[in-house]
Amino acid sequence: MTTTRTVQVPDIGDFRDVDVVEVLVSVGEHVEADQSLIVLESDKASMEVPAPAAGVVRELHVAVDAKVSEGDPICTLESGDDAAPEPTAPPDAAPAAPPAEAAAPAAIGAGAGPADASDAVDVVVLGGGPGGYTAAFRAADLGKQVVLIERDATLGGVCLNVGCIPSKALLHVAAVLDDARDAEEAGIRFGPAEIDLDQLRAYKNGVVGRLTGGLAKLAEQRGVEVVRGSGSFTAAHEIEVTGEEDTRRIAFRDAIVAVGSEATTLPNLPQDARIMDSTRALEVEGPPGHLLVVGGGIIGLEMATVYLALGWQVSIVEMLDRIMVEADRDLVRPLEKRLRPRLAALYTKTSVVDVDARQDGVWVRFEGSDAPESACFDRVLVAVGRRPNGRVIGAERAGVHVDERGFVPADASQRTNVAHIYAIGDVTGPPLLAHRATHQGKVAAEVIAGLPSRFDPTAIPAVAYTDPEVAWTGLTEALAKERGVAVRKAVFPWAASGRALGSGRAEGTTKLLFSEEDGRLVGAGITGRHADDLISEAQLAIEMGADAEDLALTVHPHPTLSETIAFAAEIAHGSITDLMPPRRR
Numbered sequence: 001m002t003t004t005r006t007v008q009v010p011d012i013g014d015f016r017d018v019d020v021v022e023v024l025v026s027v028g029e030h031v032e033a034d035q036s037l038i039v040l041e042s043d044k045a046s047m048e049v050p051a052p053a054a055g056v057v058r059e060l061h062v063a064v065d066a067k068v069s070e071g072d073p074i075c076t077l078e079s080g081d082d083a084a085p086e087p088t089a090p091p092d093a094a095p096a097a098p099p100a101e102a103a104a105p106a107a108i109g110a111g112a113g114p115a116d117a118s119d120a121v122d123v124v125v126l127g128g129g130p131g132g133y134t135a136a137f138r139a140a141d142l143g144k145q146v147v148l149i150e151r152d153a154t155l156g157g158v159c160l161n162v163g164c165i166p167s168k169a170l171l172h173v174a175a176v177l178d179d180a181r182d183a184e185e186a187g188i189r190f191g192p193a194e195i196d197l198d199q200l201r202a203y204k205n206g207v208v209g210r211l212t213g214g215l216a217k218l219a220e221q222r223g224v225e226v227v228r229g230s231g232s233f234t235a236a237h238e239i240e241v242t243g244e245e246d247t248r249r250i251a252f253r254d255a256i257v258a259v260g261s262e263a264t265t266l267p268n269l270p271q272d273a274r275i276m277d278s279t280r281a282l283e284v285e286g287p288p289g290h291l292l293v294v295g296g297g298i299i300g301l302e303m304a305t306v307y308l309a310l311g312w313q314v315s316i317v318e319m320l321d322r323i324m325v326e327a328d329r330d331l332v333r334p335l336e337k338r339l340r341p342r343l344a345a346l347y348t349k350t351s352v353v354d355v356d357a358r359q360d361g362v363w364v365r366f367e368g369s370d371a372p373e374s375a376c377f378d379r380v381l382v383a384v385g386r387r388p389n390g391r392v393i394g395a396e397r398a399g400v401h402v403d404e405r406g407f408v409p410a411d412a413s414q415r416t417n418v419a420h421i422y423a424i425g426d427v428t429g430p431p432l433l434a435h436r437a438t439h440q441g442k443v444a445a446e447v448i449a450g451l452p453s454r455f456d457p458t459a460i461p462a463v464a465y466t467d468p469e470v471a472w473t474g475l476t477e478a479l480a481k482e483r484g485v486a487v488r489k490a491v492f493p494w495a496a497s498g499r500a501l502g503s504g505r506a507e508g509t510t511k512l513l514f515s516e517e518d519g520r521l522v523g524a525g526i527t528g529r530h531a532d533d534l535i536s537e538a539q540l541a542i543e544m545g546a547d548a549e550d551l552a553l554t555v556h557p558h559p560t561l562s563e564t565i566a567f568a569a570e571i572a573h574g575s576i577t578d579l580m581p582p583r584r585r
């Protein structure tokens with residue numbers, strides 16, 4: 001069968017009318033899948049557009065110096081059995097295109113019978129979240145034949161579909177609403193906000209769709225085969241994938257487990273649409289009412305920030321004695337100070353002991369000294385943590401160890417106890433963060449490709465995108481104490497930062513912890529607007545072994561929030577002039 005298609009300029013970001021600087025193929029030429037057809041150049045970058053499949057170029061629709069945008073035709077490509085190169089092609093030209101159908105790896109057996117081990121694919125990646133797709137793409141770029149198995153309709157996992165990205169899209173809107181309210185202090189008054197929830201959801205879903213759609217294209221361009229279905233090991237070198245229509249077995253040489261985690265819940269919760277996990281809460285449904293957030297961790301606090309901005313009354317209940325216990329208390333204090341007066345209630349050292357969904361609302365019984373015995377809410381968000389998906393992948397049939405909590409332990413090469421099976425991301429243990437998963441994904445792919453790669457970061461940053469944001473990396477004060485590491489602390493209050501004051505948000509703080517032993521930066525914490533971006537400088541400084549002098553002598557632009565890092569370093573260095581220097585000890 002022959003297929004004729006028009007190859008178009010793919011999504012090239014926000015660029016239009018980009019120059020064609022090179023045409024790499026000619027009419028009648030046979031091209032392989034992924035072979036570059038043309039080179040485009042914008043003022044920012046140059047990029048090659050690959051052939052989506054093998055075939056023969058029948059017509060060229062572009063020439064050098066033409067200007068093209070997304071969707072413009074590049075060439076007509078004929079693929080399939082009958083697509084032979086023009087006789088004018090030189091005898092040593094590339095061999096005839098294989099049939100398009102042959103692109104599927106032979107190791108994928110139809111039906112549920114065992115796959116043929118002699119045809120094993122190089123790498124199977126189980127789970128298409130940030131860890132899994134990164135691993136798959138890197139392995140393909142390193143020349144491996146890769147199959148990526150994902151049970152959901154789109155790639156991207158929790159992070160892109162129902163985690164980092166949609167929550168940050170909503171938090172962006174929350175920040176806009178809060179900024180508009182805060183502008184009153186500077187004499188700028190807007191009317192009450194009109195919120196169109198359908199449009200808000202469409203905006204959030206549009207952001208998600210753009211990213212997940214981009215991943216599908218990137219997989220295709222790299223020749224990574226995405227298999228839809230739920231995967232489970234049947235043996236040390238075989239996975240069975242149960243899709244909507246069929247069950248297939250895939251033999252592999254190496255596998256990467258990247259199945260992530262899912263939300264945990266409270267025992268005996270009634271099934272009721274008003275009781276939500278974070279995925280449901282991202283749908284921001286219904287008119288504002290009273291929301292109870294169960295769990296004062298990062299996810300609960302981020303969602304509380306969104307609902308508050310959208311006009312909901314929000315109460316938070318936390319079992320421990322304060323919110324966001326992972327971060328040092330002094331970093332959380334400015335957040336708590338801003339949050340408390342906006343909340344209907346914040347119950348700490350309090351447990352939820354019963355939830356009853358009645359017609360008039362969701363009744364919650366509490367156990368804790370400050371909380372009422374029970375109260376009624378319009379909605380309840382349960383954000384009490386996440387559990388790994390390690391137990392539901394037939395790991396035992398491949399001999400892979402899964403611990404009692406469901407995590408799949410992996411070493412610095414991301415190898416599990418079975419040498420050819422690797423594990424990455426949330427399923428390998430805390431911290432459950434997307435950037436940890438992606439870095440581990442690269443390591444696993446590189447180790448499989450024979451590169452001397454290891455996952456041994458000095459620090460992994462964590463960020464709560466609350467208002468204000470709280471970010472930290474390396475040692476916290478609490479951890480330093482627990483581990484007996486002597487540190488020297490330097491804190492720069494944002495009330496002395498011209499930029500923070502000018503932005504009307506001077507409640508922040510920048511704290512640096514330097515090792516007493518060798519003077520190097522070993523930990524940092526930042527609270528305040530844009531702490532998410534600011535923490536990366538400290539992260540780099542920790543990785544590079546920088547000390548206070550390195551940071552203090554680095555010229556920072558003025559006036560910026562990044563200066564607060566330099567100022568904190570100057571405090572430790574003894575050269576601060578924007579504040580009184582600390583007394584010498």
Ligand SMILES: Cc1cc2nc3c(=O)[nH]c(=O)nc-3n(C[C@H](O)[C@H](O)[C@H](O)COP(=O)(O)OP(=O)(O)OC[C@H]3O[C@@H](n4cnc5c(N)ncnc54)[C@H](O)[C@@H]3O)c2cc1C
Nearest residue numbers: 127129131151157158159163164231260425426432433434
């Ligand atoms: C509301 C929310 C906000 C968050 N915000 C942030 C943030 O701002 N920054 C941050 O770093 N992290 C954030 N996280 C955490 C982040 O989403 C995770 O750390 C990250 O997604 C983990 O990536 P992963 O690849 O390990 O797993 P996942 O993203 O969980 O992906 C695993 C994939 O495997 C698939 N899968 C599972 N089992 C199977 C199977 N048997 N067969 C086939 N497919 C399977 C799943 O469908 C999923 O697509 C947030 C999480 C939530 C819930």
